[in-house]
Amino acid sequence: xxxxxxxxxxxxxxxxxxxxxxxxxxxxxxxxxxxxxxxxxxxxxxxxxxxxxxxxxxxxxxxxxxxxxxxxxxxxxxxxxxxxxxxxxxxxxxxxxxxxxxxxxxxxxxxxxxxxxxxxxxxxxxxxxxxxxxxxxxxxxxxxxxxxxxxxxxxxxxxxxxxxxxxxxxxxxxxxxxxxxxxxxxxxxxxxxxxxxxxxxxxxxxxxxxxxxxxxxxxxxxxxxxxxxxxxxxxxxxxxxxxxxxxxxxxxxxxxxxxxxxxxxxxxxxxxxxxxxxxxxxxxxxxxxxxxxxxxxxxxxxxxxxxxxxxxxxxxxxxxxxxxxxxxxxxxxxxxxxxxxxxxxxxxxxxxxxxxxxxxxxxxxxxxxxxxxxxxxxxxxxxxxxxxxxxxxxxxxxxxxxxxxxxxxxxxxxxxxxxxxxxxxxxxxxxxxxxxxxxxxxxxxxxxxxxx
Ligand code: GTP
Ligand code: MG
Ligand code: NA
Numbered sequence: 001x002x003x004x005x006x007x008x009x010x011x012x013x014x015x016x017x018x019x020x021x022x023x024x025x026x027x028x029x030x031x032x033x034x035x036x037x038x039x040x041x042x043x044x045x046x047x048x049x050x051x052x053x054x055x056x057x058x059x060x061x062x063x064x065x066x067x068x069x070x071x072x073x074x075x076x077x078x079x080x081x082x083x084x085x086x087x088x089x090x091x092x093x094x095x096x097x098x099x100x101x102x103x104x105x106x107x108x109x110x111x112x113x114x115x116x117x118x119x120x121x122x123x124x125x126x127x128x129x130x131x132x133x134x135x136x137x138x139x140x141x142x143x144x145x146x147x148x149x150x151x152x153x154x155x156x157x158x159x160x161x162x163x164x165x166x167x168x169x170x171x172x173x174x175x176x177x178x179x180x181x182x183x184x185x186x187x188x189x190x191x192x193x194x195x196x197x198x199x200x201x202x203x204x205x206x207x208x209x210x211x212x213x214x215x216x217x218x219x220x221x222x223x224x225x226x227x228x229x230x231x232x233x234x235x236x237x238x239x240x241x242x243x244x245x246x247x248x249x250x251x252x253x254x255x256x257x258x259x260x261x262x263x264x265x266x267x268x269x270x271x272x273x274x275x276x277x278x279x280x281x282x283x284x285x286x287x288x289x290x291x292x293x294x295x296x297x298x299x300x301x302x303x304x305x306x307x308x309x310x311x312x313x314x315x316x317x318x319x320x321x322x323x324x325x326x327x328x329x330x331x332x333x334x335x336x337x338x339x340x341x342x343x344x345x346x347x348x349x350x351x352x353x354x355x356x357x358x359x360x361x362x363x364x365x366x367x368x369x370x371x372x373x374x375x376x377x378x379x380x381x382x383x384x385x386x387x388x389x390x391x392x393x394x395x396x397x398x399x400x401x402x403x404x405x406x407x408x409x410x411x412x413x414x415x416x417x418x419x420x421x422x423x424x425x426x427x428x429x430x431x432x433x434x435x436x437x438x439x440x441x442x443x444x445x446x447x448x449x450x451x452x
Contacts, residue, residue, distance in 0.1 A: 009229040009256060010051070010074045010300040011219045014093040016121070017103035018111035019043065019082035022133040025202035026103065027079055030060065030212070031282045038287065044081040047089045047238045048286035049253060049302025051076050056282060061213045064148050066187065070216050072227060076300045078253070079284070082113050085434040088362030088412065092316050094120040096236055096253055098226050099218050100128035101211070106167050106199070107137050110174040118178055123368065127222060129196045129214050130182060132171065136201040138163045146205035149198070150187075168197070185214055233257030234299065235319040237267055240310060243288065246275075248310040251285055252319055254299040259321065261295050265305075267319035268335040269312040270328065277304040314384075316359045352378030353405050353443070354395040356387050358412040366411050369436050377443065380405070387415040387430065392422045399427060404447050407431065409439045 015023045024036040024044050031050060036042065053074040080086070080093040090113075094100065100121055104114055121128050135141065135149075140160050144152040153161065168184060175182040175195070185196040187210070198214055200207035219227075234256040243249050250267075259265075263273045277291035278301060285302040297303055322331050355370070357363035363384060370377045381394050387410050398405040407429040415430055423430050431442040 007229045008072045008223060008227045009298075010072050010076050011098040011222065011227055012076045012078060012096055012253065012255065012300055013215060014078045014080060014097035014100045014126075015103060016080055016090060016094060016100055016117035016128075017082050018105070018108070018113040018117075019084070021082060021103040021105045021108075021111075021114075022202040023082060023103045024079055026101075026131060026133060026200065026208075026211075027077060027284075029202045029205050029208055031284070033283065035284045035287055043083055044079060045083070045086070046081070046241075046286045047093055047251075048079040048284050049076060049238065049251070050079070050284050051278070051281050051301060053281050057212050057216060060146075061209045061216065063151075064187065064209050064213050066213055069220065071223070072219060074281075075215065075219070076253070076302060078302075079286075084113055085412075087116065087436050088316070088357075088359060088365050090117060091120055091362070091365035091368075092236070092238065094124060094126060096255065097126060098222055099215070100126050101131050101215070102128050103131045103133050104171060105134050106132045106164075106171070107134060109167070109171045110178070115178060118180070127218055129185075129198055129211070129218060130175075131207075131211055132168070132197050132199045133202055135164065135199045135206060136204050138167075143204045144206055146208055148209045149185075149200070149207040150210075152206040153199075164199070168199075172197070185210060187213070229299070230256040231258075233259065233319075233321045235259070235267075235321075237313055237315050237317050237319055238302075239286070240313045240315050243304075246304075246306050247308075248313075249277075249304050249306050250310050250313050250319075252303050252305060254297065254301050254303055256299045257321070258296055258298045259303065259305075264322040264328070265307070265319055266322060266328075266331050266335045267313050267317055268332070269309050270322075270332065271307040271309045273305055273307055275306045277306065278302065314359060316362070316364070349378070350380055351398070351402055351405060352380035353398075353407045353409055354381040354383070354391065355379055355409045356383045356385070356391060356411070356413055359384065362412055366409070366436055366439075369440070370409075375440055377409075377440075378405070386413055387419050389416070389419050389422050392419050392426065392428050392430075395423075395428045396426045403427075404450055407443065407446070409443065411436060411439060 054070045078093045080090045138160050142155045181194045182197050183194040185198045198211045235252050235254045238251040276294040320331050395408050410432045412434050433439045
């Protein structure tokens with residue numbers, strides 16, 4: 001319908017994949033920046049956001065002479081880390097996005113965090129495309145800067161084409177093993193039942209026009225149902241961080257609604273917005289730079305907020321605005337409702353392990369993981385932050401009923417020495433890990449031992 005097409009917000013696109021597949025570099029290539037070069041160890045450790053105005057995307061896809069409509073104002077792209085220890089950030093990013101790009105290194109194929117990302121996307125039913133990156137690594141590749149992939153392929157020797165074909169066939173098979181039908185992108189073909197693979201190079205830019213065009217097409221598909229702009233503020237805290245000269249700030253993604261300077265916000269701390277800052281378009285929010293100051297901002301947008309008291313904000317939590325007709329206590333209750341939705345995942349029987357994580361987001365991820373049929377570990381208690389004696393006491397309740405559940409699964413948190421000692425004395429097991437899968441492996445190993 002015409003009227004809703006006039007009122008669309010920018011889609012949010014999440015870039016996911018295994019470490020070092022070139023996620024940040026691909027964005028650098030599109031932005032004309034060098035964010036990746038400034039990262040410690042070349043590793044992304046934070047979640048970032050970049051706004052791409054529609055006209056920039058149109059410009060980059062010009063050569064494909066496709067009739068790019070792109071009725072949305074732009075594209076808000078979220079970069080996530082691929083390193084195994086950042087499952088919570090991948091989960092946060094994938095939880096926010098409308099569509100995604102899964103980046104795969106053509107020389108490596110599917111890797112552990114490719115599969116983890118894939119499972120996060122499947123779980124939320126998110127549509128995505130595969131960027132088969134680093135094609136320039138094929139031996140003998142002839143560079144064709146920023147060319148559409150078909151044009152670049154035509155320049156390659158028979159040998160390069162053969163290498164490409166071999167890698168592609170292998171990777172399609174690997175996807176099939178994950179229950180996914182993928183196919184090399186063909187601009188002229190409708191490909192409803194398959195996921196498109198777009199070959200790219202983040203270094204020399206081959207395939208970038210194709211990637212942007214396919215993203216645009218995917219956007220149009222998901223448009224009217226999911227992208228109709230809504231006035232109600234929908235906002236999530238990405239990161240809480242201290243910035244020199246600004247104090248503690250929060251980076252948020254505003255999906256819908258408008259934020260104003262001076263707005264009273266709850267997230268779950270109560271404060272008022274001092275400043276609304278964004279990087280310039282085509283620049284990364286997580287990189288310190290010059291910011292644009294706004295009186296008001298409409299979603300979808302990545303925003304840095306300054307205010308007092310933000311050191312108590314929780315990354316991964318929703319941010320609410322107290323409107324002129326809203327009751328602060330009610331809004332605070334709604335904010336606590338987020339905690340309750342997490343609480344609702346707890347086993348009603350009262351039997352299960354205790355889980356503890358660093359943030360609301362990582363706790364949610366962990367609970368989702370424990371619920372999957374393959375894992376299926378019941379949970380009776382949850383907590384955020386360091387494991388203290390009281391948490392051990394809580395877990396010890398299960399000692400009488402089901403010894404194996406007298407266990408704390410601690411994800412990305414510390415355990416106090418007193419808590420360790422008490423756990424030892426009582427016979428409560430504490431498993432610690434920064435990687436969700438490792439918690440599962442430790443716990444399964446423990447149960448198998450008990451059974452023997
Ligand atoms: P994390 O965020 O840490 O998971 O990594 P990433 O996926 O963002 O990869 P990143 O952009 O940091 O790139 C990793 C390395 O691969 C860097 O040394 C890049 O220069 C290199 N690289 C990325 N894309 C390409 C590509 O298309 N071709 C080649 N030859 N190298 C690439
Ligand atoms: Mg990166
Ligand atoms: Na990297």
